[in-house]
Every structure is written in structure tokens, then in C-alpha cells.
Amino acid sequence: GQNIDQPTEMTATEGAIVQINCTYQTSGFNGLFWYQQHAGEAPTFLSYNVLDGLEEKGRFSSFLSRSKGYSYLLLKELQMKDSASYLCAALDSNYQLIWGAGTKLIIKP
Amino acid sequence: SAVISQKPSRDICQRGTSLTIQCQVDSQVTMMFWYRQQPGQSLTLIATANQGSEATYESGFVIDKFPISRPNLTFSTLTVSNMSPEDSSIYLCSVETYTQYFGPGTRLTVL
Numbered sequence: 001g002q003n004i005d006q007p008t009e010m011t012a013t014e015g016a017i018v019q020i021n022c023t024y025q026t027s028g029f030n031g032l033f034w035y036q037q038h039a040g041e042a043p044t045f046l047s048y049n050v051l052d053g054l055e056e057k058g059r060f061s062s063f064l065s066r067s068k069g070y071s072y073l074l075l076k077e078l079q080m081k082d083s084a085s086y087l088c089a090a091l092d093s094n095y096q097l098i099w100g101a102g103t104k105l106i107i108k109p
Numbered sequence: 110s111a112v113i114s115q116k117p118s119r120d121i122c123q124r125g126t127s128l129t130i131q132c133q134v135d136s137q138v139t140m141m142f143w144y145r146q147q148p149g150q151s152l153t154l155i156a157t158a159n160q161g162s163e164a165t166y167e168s169g170f171v172i173d174k175f176p177i178s179r180p181n182l183t184f185s186t187l188t189v190s191n192m193s194p195e196d197s198s199i200y201l202c203s204v205e206t207y208t209q210y211f212g213p214g215t216r217l218t219v220l
Contacts, residue, residue, distance in 0.1 A: 033208065033209070040216075041213070041214070042201055042211040042212060042213050042214045043152070043201075043211050044211070045110075045208050045209070045210065048208055087151060087152070096154075097154070097209060099151045099152045099153075100151060101150065101151040102151050
């Protein structure tokens, strides 16, 4: 079956760095997405990786290892506004998105 | 990126009634999707709305309960029929261009 695993909740301190991991098992693979979702709002796109390696975008970076079925989202210089859920989603061979349950990130002062 | 609007943004409905949610995109898109997100959970795909043909429903969702229209490449509706409290959820439409973008969602509460 197809499956996405990510931690349910993480806590980090303002100004610090946090890494949110995601492992996936899909029928075929056409890329890995990360979305941010603030409480009561729709998800917003953060990143897309289809090749191995690290993609950096300001304070946020996303990494992919296709051979390991593994990705992580790295958030640097954490701000209180980064408190949100982070959703990992993999695109399978039919170009269907398989969604993880999301990681709730709590930022403490 | 695509700009997506949804109406209504929220509603409170009585058991047994139906609600139609509208999704409007600012550009023509091939793929439109309807998702449900129940409190504290991730996104569940309800169906893919196809222009000019019937929607494609995911396992556990049926047309009689969630009829969908897709009259053109910029618009779609999802109806939640014969509602029960279990249908209380956020309903999101999304479109796929290079990536997937979401509308602001419709927060539905069924009493």
C-alpha cells in the first residue's frame, strides 16, 4: 500500500532550527511536496523535490533521497509565525498526491 | 500560481439539508480536486472534477452524496447532500498547474 509517515508533533524554540522528517512508500514516484497549513487556513505550497539533494529557499530548505524514500523540511531562524502544521505529500506514478497526516510544529519563545 | 476563491467560506447547516460549495479559479485549469479535512487530520481526496464528464470519486465517496459539477475550465461545485454531523469538516478545492494550489476552504458545521 501507499503510505506517508511524519511525526505528529514537534516543539522548537524561537530562533532555533528544526528538521521535520517524512518517509514515503508509493507506487512509483514523481516528486515530494511540502505544504504549510496554519490553523483554520488552507495549505500553502512550500517546496517540491523530484531530484535527490537539498533545495534551499530562504529560511526553509527541503531535502530528498529517492533511494531511501525519505525527505525532510528544515526550518532555520524559527519565528513564532512558523507555528503551523507541515504536510508532506508524495506524487505517485498516476500523478495522485498521497498525503501525510501532517506535523504540528509548536514554537516556544 | 493560480488564485482560487471558494464560496461560502463557512456555513452552519441542519441535518438532512444540502449545501453547494463553489470554487472559482482565475485561469483555465485541467485538473480540479475536492478535498475534505476533518478536525486535526490531513487532507482526504473526495474526487477529481473533470470538465465535460463525470467526476472521478475516491474510495468511500459516492456521487449521490457528493455530486460535483464542472461546467468549464475555471469553475466547479461540490454539493454535500443529506448532511449529518459527521460531514462537519473543511472542504477545499484545489487546482494543479505546475504544483497544487488550494482555495481558502469552506468550514462546514452540521447540527
